[in-house]
Amino acid sequence: MSDLQTVELGPIAHGGHCVARIDGRVVFVRHGIPGEQARVRVTDDSKPRFWWGEVVQVIEPSPDRVTPPCPIAGRCGGCDFQHVSLARQRRLKAEVVEEQLHRLAGIDRDVVVEQVPGDDEGLDWRTRMRYLVRDGKIGLRAWRSDDLVELPEGGCRIAHPDGPVDLGNYASGDGDLQVTIADGTCTVLGPDGQVLEGSEIVIQHVRGRKYQVRADGFWQVHPGAAGVLTEAVLEGLKPRATERALDLYCGVGLFAGALVDEGCRVTGIEASRSAIELAKLNVPQAKFFATRMEKAGSRLPKKTDLVVLDPPRTGAGAQVVKRLAQLDARAIAYVACDPAALARDLATFAKCGYRLDALQAFDLFPMTHHVECVAILHADA
Template sequence: MTDIGPLVLGPIAHGGHCVAHIDGRVVFVRHGIPGEIVRVRITDDSKPRFWWGEVAEVIEASSDRLASPCPVAGVCGGCAFQHIALDRQRDLKAQVVAEQLHRLAGIDRNVQVEAAPGESDGLGWRTRMRYLTDEGRFGLRAWRSDQMVDLSDVGCAIAHPNGRWAAAHHAQRNREIQVIVADSGISVIDGSGYCLSGAPEVTQTVSGRRYRVRADGFWQVHPSAAQALTDAVVDMLEPSPGELALDLYCGVGLFAGRLVDEGCQVIGVEISRATIAMARYNVPQARFRVGPTERLLSTLPRYVDLIVLDPPRSGAGAKVVRHLSHLGARAIAYVACDPAALARDLATFADHGYRLADLRALDLFPMTHHVECVALLVNQQI
């Protein structure tokens, strides 16, 4: 299909695309900025109600448009916002969070997205990278594709500089590798889980507590993220010694450790047995249970004081939210990487007596469309 335009790009949508219209049809456009006049190349017209496209030519640019610091930013699938000034990136993310809260939860709230602590230019922050390699070449996947996009010797612009050499060093045969930059050092893991260099387990330190985690396991990818999120949760919940707290989807015990250090009794729940083993090692003062949260609801105490939720991108879901709403917690901290899932769960919480009292949005993924939120819910019956 030929390029179409000129078009005026409309507001940002969840997922980092601008909304445009062609003959009454919605088109989601990559690599634009709201208000720009552009020509659009249609990349997917398989849906009758909406198409996908990307900016082919900028006719009238936004004052916030910049030259992307990475030469493949428009080709690889990682960075949606490298062409946008950082302050405008955060404004756009704030608009997405506010729109999802309004549309899915009926909540009207002014949202501001905060820079990560210590963040300057939005580059060199990603401590966990997944690369494709092939006989000395290394790169990233193209947008919605398994095709490899070659990187220069400098590597990915958002990758942590301490790990950039590792991808090139291990790019000797066709495989996928992960490069992990941890407080304890650098590890490289191949697609089968074999440790090519460094250690298969690494350690991270948050608020003076050391956490052991598998190198290829889950940990926040921004160096400031774990500290910023635990600080936000504790500041919102204001835990008191002796209170009983749940840490659901607890991973290796990040929030459990912080709550224990605040004097709380903590019960953590996580689906992975191996991850729970590390949580027990990391936070021996807490109790942990293995299994899907939705299947362990009946085993939880009938009353708790505090709850921390850090579910996967899909959210906690109505079944979990309904059950938690009946445990009497005075406050719930909900950590979310997807504003739509957060908004859906907030709507369910509202139906069961919990209102949104505070919300912080943190830019822990600069140059991408992603944003992390921490929401405080309070029990209206207390």
């Protein structure tokens, strides 16, 4: 789209890009590492305030630059950080969380992004994959595009190895092909959601409890994620027997099950009716309601002791946060997959009298810019 420009790459930004400047204009650059000098091509100049770009040639590489384990890294839209050592990936993610907390919530806090135990290479972890089938070819979507990038020999490097040996067996029709790996099983769903292999309902085990989940429903994609997040929530809340607890955006009841096992009286709320039906089977000791949080109204108690909040990537939003702050909870655990949304909601909580006491960040999405956080909030004294 433009001639190449030689730039020094600045700090990492939310979304996995380095910030650079060309003729005074901010350019968000892919495939770089802060501090590198590189030749950059502008790929999108449609915005008046900032552009997008990509590294074409590294002139002065960072000592943390490595050879990507996948030959299509940088072409497909999935892995932003395969060119970065795992240790530096986690430092970059920590910097993003710190910057978002400072800029959007006025919170200054040192953050460490923790490795999931046993995940030493950052590969072979993604248990839910969505492939694109087109004209008999199978691949992944390109970044910010619906273009097909064909899979390399050996397949996607972050996909869980228990997937199908030959995806070509399922390439008869165009569209999305979803592969779901659960505890010891593999399910393949075709473009119309039809089950091509396995079962529509899969089983996941966490802390000795069994959870039924739709193969196309929500569940954490790293095999260690559900356990790590549950332990972080319980450690932060320190639930006591007979306490009242809310599991909001509860999905199939992951945190509800853990809180019930600690002796709490739990109510779960989730917009997906199919997820709620499974939650009722997974955690029969709890009460569940299918409704959007913005319309929960009478489903929420007047008071509660504990809240677990696990909203979608966009966050809970000011309306929901203000309503929750009225419940007089002694502790709130906020599970967040987007640091900007988390920071915005923490700012609202602060205005409503809740302070951030603890924060853990986990590398549940190695080789990508994504990071998961668990924030623990308590009411101001």
